[in-house]
Amino acid sequence: MSAAPSVTRGTPGPRSNALAERAAKVIPGGVNSPVRAFRSVGEPPLFVAAGRGAYLETADGAEVVDYIGSWGPAILGHAHPNVVDAVARAAARGLSFGASTAAEVAFAERLCRLHPALEGGMVRLVNSGTEATMSALRLARGATGRNKIVKMDGGYHGHADALLAAAGSGAATLGLPGSAGVPEGAVADTVVVPYNDAAALEDVFERFGDEIAAIIVEPVAGNMGCIPPEPGYLEGMRSLCDRNGAVLVFDEVMTGFRLALGGAAERFGVRPDLVCLGKIAGGGMPLGAYGGRRDLMAHLAPEGPVYQAGTLSGNPLAVAAGDTTLEILAADPPYEALRRTTERLAEGIETAAREAGIAVRVQRCESMWTVFFTDRPVRNYADAKATDTDAFARFHRAMLARGVLLPPSAFEACFVSVAHGDTEVERTLEAARGAFTEMTS
Numbered sequence: 001m002s003a004a005p006s007v008t009r010g011t012p013g014p015r016s017n018a019l020a021e022r023a024a025k026v027i028p029g030g031v032n033s034p035v036r037a038f039r040s041v042g043e044p045p046l047f048v049a050a051g052r053g054a055y056l057e058t059a060d061g062a063e064v065v066d067y068i069g070s071w072g073p074a075i076l077g078h079a080h081p082n083v084v085d086a087v088a089r090a091a092a093r094g095l096s097f098g099a100s101t102a103a104e105v106a107f108a109e110r111l112c113r114l115h116p117a118l119e120g121g122m123v124r125l126v127n128s129g130t131e132a133t134m135s136a137l138r139l140a141r142g143a144t145g146r147n148k149i150v151k152m153d154g155g156y157h158g159h160a161d162a163l164l165a166a167a168g169s170g171a172a173t174l175g176l177p178g179s180a181g182v183p184e185g186a187v188a189d190t191v192v193v194p195y196n197d198a199a200a201l202e203d204v205f206e207r208f209g210d211e212i213a214a215i216i217v218e219p220v221a222g223n224m225g226c227i228p229p230e231p232g233y234l235e236g237m238r239s240l241c242d243r244n245g246a247v248l249v250f251d252e253v254m255t256g257f258r259l260a261l262g263g264a265a266e267r268f269g270v271r272p273d274l275v276c277l278g279k280i281a282g283g284g285m286p287l288g289a290y291g292g293r294r295d296l297m298a299h300l301a302p303e304g305p306v307y308q309a310g311t312l313s314g315n316p317l318a319v320a321a322g323d324t325t326l327e328i329l330a331a332d333p334p335y336e337a338l339r340r341t342t343e344r345l346a347e348g349i350e351t352a353a354r355e356a357g358i359a360v361r362v363q364r365c366e367s368m369w370t371v372f373f374t375d376r377p378v379r380n381y382a383d384a385k386a387t388d389t390d391a392f393a394r395f396h397r398a399m400l401a402r403g404v405l406l407p408p409s410a411f412e413a414c415f416v417s418v419a420h421g422d423t424e425v426e427r428t429l430e431a432a433r434g435a436f437t438e439m440t441s
């Protein structure tokens, strides 16, 4: 099957490659965040010139349908005029003051109205998802006077030392550093368990119950590919924390305002003690937030003894982008439409794969989705690692050559925005049919 006539080739060309060469001389690996190097799909890095709606314009002038969406923030599509305008207006009044503004108060109020974990609670603004999770765990430890934290194998919570812990497969294991430069001491109190394994969690609480400060979890895993929680899993976590006096932290940096206005907490009806936000909450600008129960948040300086600060926290431009994005989402929640678009993509891709005789499962939750090359359900990181990542790499290259940009790793989620309509779905499915055919020939 040949490519549709409207398709532009997104594969990096001469300009992207020249930029990559310059970048490699002055930026480690040529990138400011490792996944942007496209190494796990065996491609050169893609350079972006501009974004509009569902599309990115590459440095080589191609226009590709974008499912990276800035790794989550771009739920309104790129360069939404109201958001751009709000940022421009804020910029004209000054970029940063290091003192409080009315806008950040209104934004905090909006966050507390929208997210169930913040209802009747409090929120603190920071500059990234990494800062949000790092600070939430310091707070959980400070408030409980306990040291151990429980995280899931394959769960990503940013690059703070204590959270860069990997573990052997199987049962609960004490954390081993997942990066050079992380001392063993930094992860000695990090306990790693497989995602979607209620028994492993029970076991950990049996062994360490009164030492555990917090569980931190992506309620829908998105950083090992999209893996929804099994029924009862989040509820079980909630009751384990209640019974043992541990703090339940939902890392909703990806799922917040993505699954629903109230994130996974609303979608699954489970309320954590603390929530971490970022990505969509910043509307494309660097912003994170963490918050929740008032009695916990009262431990933060200057009220309490847990220290956390930031020169640029509550930055007026970031707040303008985030507040406008959430205002638009709340005025006319797009979640039903996003789910339908994602469903058409997922079913279309599975059909195209089946017709080509390739084993593919598209896992999804609302507008997060991942194409796994496997014939089995993917329930945790071990399952994700057992999928055919070479096939994913070939699929990725073939899609990009047909003008569709997927995240360049088999362990990432794709994101649909409100700007992805019929045209983009058709173009994506046409590309997928061509890609699968190419893979079998």
Ligand SMILES: *Cc1c(COP(=O)(O)O)cnc(C)c1O
Pocket: 127, 128, 129, 130, 131, 133, 156, 157, 158, 159, 218, 222, 223, 251, 252, 253, 254, 278, 279, 288
């Ligand atoms: C992206 C992400 C983070 C880290 O956010 P940064 O802004 O990149 O620091 C943390 N947790 C989850 C679930 C994420 O998806």
